[in-house]
Structure formats: structure tokens, C-alpha cells
Amino acid sequence: MKTMMIGKVAKSAGIGVETVRFYERRGLIESPPRNESGYRQYPVSTIHRLRFIRRAKELGFSLREIKELLELQTDPASTCGDIMKHTEQKLADINRKIDDLIKIRDALNILFEACSRDRTLADCPIINAMSDKESQH
Numbered sequence: 001m002k003t004m005m006i007g008k009v010a011k012s013a014g015i016g017v018e019t020v021r022f023y024e025r026r027g028l029i030e031s032p033p034r035n036e037s038g039y040r041q042y043p044v045s046t047i048h049r050l051r052f053i054r055r056a057k058e059l060g061f062s063l064r065e066i067k068e069l070l071e072l073q074t075d076p077a078s079t080c081g082d083i084m085k086h087t088e089q090k091l092a093d094i095n096r097k098i099d100d101l102i103k104i105r106d107a108l109n110i111l112f113e114a115c116s117r118d119r120t121l122a123d124c125p126i127i128n129a130m131s132d133k134e135s136q137h
Contacts, residue, residue: 003032003041013050020050028053028067060094
């Protein structure tokens with residue numbers, strides 16, 4: 001079986017060496033055996049797993065969620081439906097975040113429109129909306 005040292009694995013997976021070590025500590029990849037000199041010797045399959053992790057992160061999955069997906073991949077009883085369930089939950093989370101961001105954007109737009117450049121800071125709607133007026137009394 002062909003093995004590689006951590007630098008080559010990291011480069012092939014498109015991540016940093018410290019990220020590989022971090023994922024190893026978090027249990028997302030297995031700790032590889034070491035050679036006589038003490039260097040980690042990763043199997044080529046580690047690159048595929050690291051690429052999976054990187055892509056899943058790009059899609060918004062947390063490391064905890066990615067670990068669950070990886071565990072499903074190795075469970076012979078798992079089905080595509082199990083993966084769909086995780087994806088459905090992630091989509092719901094993303095939609096909630098989008099809704100929250102839209103509310104924030106709308107609130108900022110209202111404050112921005114209420115403001116004018118020649119107002120003093122004491123009369124600035126943006127500053128006033130963020131200030132804790134009750135604690136100033």
C-alpha cells in the first residue's frame with residue numbers, strides 16, 4: 001500500500017498540514033502509523049476523506065455534522081435516505097440563517113434611509129438604534 005507524508009497529503013487535499021493534524025485529533029481521519037523516523041505515513045485514501053471533509057465544509061456542514069456523515073458512510077446499514085435527512089436539516093438551518101440575514105438587512109436599510117450625512121452623531125438613527133438608552137439615564 002502506497003503511503004505519503006503529511007505535507008504531500010495536505011497539498012493533495014488542498015488544505016494545510018495543521019488542518020490535517022487538527023482533523024486527526026478530532027477523529028475525522030484515523031491516526032496513521034509512523035515510519036522508523038517517527039513520520040506519519042498516510043494511506044492515499046486519507047486524501048479522499050480530507051477532500052470530502054473540505055467539500056462538506058464548503059457546503060456549510062460543521063465538523064460534528066461531517067463526522068456523522070463520515071460515520072454513515074462506513075455503516076453498511078446506512079442508506080441515501082440517512083444522508084438526505086442530514087442534508088434536509090442543513091437546508092433548514094441555512095434557510096433560517098437566510099431569513100435572519102434578510103431581517104438584519106431590512107432593519108439596516110430602514111436605519112440607513114432614516115439617516116442623512118449632515119446629522120450630528122447625537123441625532124444619528126443608526127447610532128441611536130444601537131445605543132442602550134435605558135442605561136444612559
